[in-house]
Amino acid sequence: MVDGNIVKLGNLLDDNFYLAHMSGMKQNKVKWLDEIETGGMNYYSSTEEHVDIIELTHNSAVLVGQSRVDADIHGLRNTWSLELTLHLEKNVDQWKILYITAKPY
Known part of the structure; x- marks a missing residue:
């Protein structure tokens, strides 16, 4: 995400992936990766502060992480405290x- 490597990022995501932003907007895989590639969303850094495995089975998992994300989203640059x-x-x-669901913390 920070490196802008949409190929590598895309390989981590399911074809039906979506990101539910803290605004409530849901963005599918293609649109999110396009925003990163075209500069609509520029991620400068992401510093993980805490990560928990909430649920883990042999074929599914839920992780919750808190991060400080420095990003420019459609012309608004800020450092957000996000729980993903x-x-x-x-x-x-x-x-x-x-x-992924994102909310402030």
Whole structure:
């Protein structure tokens, strides 16, 4: 995300992935990656402050992490304290992120 490597980021995401932003807007995989590629969303840094595994089975997981994210989102640069909840699923031997919800903390 910070490196702008949408190929690598895209490989981590399920085809039906979406990001639920703290504003409530849901953005699918293609649109989010396009925003990063075209500069609508520029991520400068992300510093993890805390991560918890909330649920873990052999083929699913829920992670909650708190991060300080320095980003320019559509011309508004700020450092946000975000709590991200990631829902993951394992297919064969590869984990994919199904969706992420973001909220301030």
